[in-house]
Amino acid sequence: MDRGAVLVTVGGWRPGRVLEALPATPSARILRLEVPGWPGSTAGQHVDIRLTAEDGYQAVRSYSLGSYGPGDTIELAVDEIPEGEVSPYLVEDVLPGDELEVKGPLGGYFVWRPGGEGPVQLIAGGSGIVPLMAMVRAATDAGAAASVRLLYSVRTASDAIYRDELERLADDGGVGLTWRYTRAAPDGWTDPVGRLDEDALRAATWEPSQEPIVYVCGPTGFVEHVADALVGWGHEPARIRTERFGGA
Structure with missing residues (x-):
């Protein structure tokens, strides 16, 4: 069994370690995560991010990828929704070294690949x-x-x-x-x-x-x-x- 398969948790969730949390706008952050075993993604795809509270409550939200291609590093840009459950944590609280659960890449319709015809x-x-x-x-x-x-x-x-x-x-x-x-x-x-x-x-x-x-x-x-x-x-x-x- 390869290393990537070992790191996939039940249901396809993978641990992602935050490498960088950078300000993008007054209300948004760019997050770069290392996701061991990541299979790569096509431009336009997204991931699900799952947070688990101490009492076991879980919240899952989808975020588009600003990155594409192979490699174990992915990039998200998250805009804070003040009344949201997940985005305030990702924008205000997450620090390098923290871990998030990641599922993906997801989506096959809203994608772009080189070689298509026309502009x-x-x-x-x-x-x-x-x-x-x-x-x-x-x-x-x-x-x-x-x-x-x-x-x-x-x-x-x-x-x-x-x-x-x-x-x-x-x-x-x-x-x-x-x-x-x-x-x-x-x-x-x-x-x-x-x-x-x-x-x-x-x-x-x-x-x-x-x-x-x-x-x-x-x-x-x-x-x-x-x-x-x-x-x-x-x-x-x-x-x-x-x-x-x-x-x-």
């Missing part, structure tokens, strides 16, 4: 950037970033997870990056501020005639609004993949 359009709202970040990284590593566009809607610049990395990749001639600020923009910003509307969506994304595969991730209302607008514009529904985030 790729990524549209994120808030912490919905996390699985799309894995796709950006995968496309960059595969030399396919020029065919990828990312439209990222956030309240303010300080709320943007992975902001520095995204700016660097865009400046290096990789993924096409467009920001949409819904509450306040940085100094010197000249584009409109507010909810992502159809005009802004069309200006920043591939046209239907180019037949992109589209990935939309964020809060339910955001995802439904964007998906409806894309279909109304003429995008094929079968080429639009969505993932919704809820409280955790």
Whole structure:
């Protein structure tokens, strides 16, 4: 029996040791975990995280992976939901060296692999950037970033997870990056501020005639609004993949 099989607990849970807990925004953290025996993941997949209290009570929540590929290290970016059961602990209390139970990788629909035909359009709202970040990284590593566009809607610049990395990749001639600020923009910003509307969506994304595969991730209302607008514009529904985030 291999080492990975020994470390899998009942039901497919694996112990994950926190290597780093880094601030991402005022309300979010990036967690890097070492998960011995991890089988690797495809960009866009997620994991379940299980916490067990001293009295035996357990809480399980799903979190997208910002990482992809082989190796024993995975990355999550967790945005705190104040009334949540799990995210406040992950954002406020977890320290390097702590252990979390991890199950995964999970999901086979909301994923991206190199080699697909046509351009790729990524549209994120808030912490919905996390699985799309894995796709950006995968496309960059595969030399396919020029065919990828990312439209990222956030309240303010300080709320943007992975902001520095995204700016660097865009400046290096990789993924096409467009920001949409819904509450306040940085100094010197000249584009409109507010909810992502159809005009802004069309200006920043591939046209239907180019037949992109589209990935939309964020809060339910955001995802439904964007998906409806894309279909109304003429995008094929079968080429639009969505993932919704809820409280955790």
